Amino acid sequence: MSGAPAVRTVLGDVPPGDLGVCDSHDHLFLSSPSLPGQELDDPVAAEAELRAFRAVGGGTLVQWTPRGMGRRRAELAACxxxxxxxxxxxxxLHQARHYAPEVRAHLLDGLAERFVADLTTAPVRAGLIKTAGAFHGLDDRARYVMTAAAEAHHATGAPIAVHLEQGTGAPQVLDLLCGRLGVPPTSVVLGHLGRDPDGRAHVRVARTGCFLAFDGPSRAHHATDWRLLDLLAGLADxxxxxxxxxxxxxTTAAARASTGGGPGVPHLLTGLRPRLAEEFGEEFVRAVFVTNPARAFAVDWRA
Structure with missing residues (x-):
């Protein structure tokens, strides 16, 4: 054990207080059969996006791209x-549809051990475990992957980040991970809550103690962006x-700010942050961009 909580970055462990302003859910590299022709696979474009983020005050980006989807760890470290x-x-691992058929079965072999190796012994180490639910629940694959993720969490302490399909299925995810598999809620980050903008459900989920990640405004899910501030207000209240x-x-090349049509990574700080400051004040802004991520991704690493 390290003796003090740290965030495991691609360049090594850093104290949580050093993260600065965080983009808690994004992608610099990503490829999926579900997004043909929109791969994020250009290191020059990825670096340009990071530089644009840094120029507007960004300090840390958390990439949720899992195994088999072109996460490009060496390039992440270089950028x-x-x-x-x-x-x-x-x-x-993500849902099966994000992998070519010929590689799907092989990805499931020795899953927990692979997760632990990525977190502890890989040349460029991961700092979280990405999983995915199904629409309004969990299928057999999701349960299998989440069970492996829980094993890896117990071996290392790593947080588990969960893709909620269309923002649904949070109670089932928490029942499995926290209820049956013993993962502390504070080690779980639920993503895409805003895609199912049920504020009452969000409050019930938050009261379990987990972290809630809202990924917007975004090009792919702009239809629910206009509800974001109301949802955040309800949770704050x-x-x-x-x-x-x-x-x-x-998630697509077209969504990059530097080389696509945007809004890209910088928009989180140039477009959304000023609105949050106006609506909720600077203390709230510091919480969602600085202090909360520092707690969500910091681990007293066991390996």
């Missing part, structure tokens, strides 16, 4: 080194402001 932005990488995270979730 982080050249730009001065901390980058946290992921291990884990319910006393859950300390569990909120924000990310841009840039």
């Amino acid at each position: 982080s080194r050249r730009t001065g932005v901390h980058v946290v990488a992921a291990t884990g 319910a006393g859950c402001a300390e569990q909120l995270l924000l990310g841009g979730d840039t």
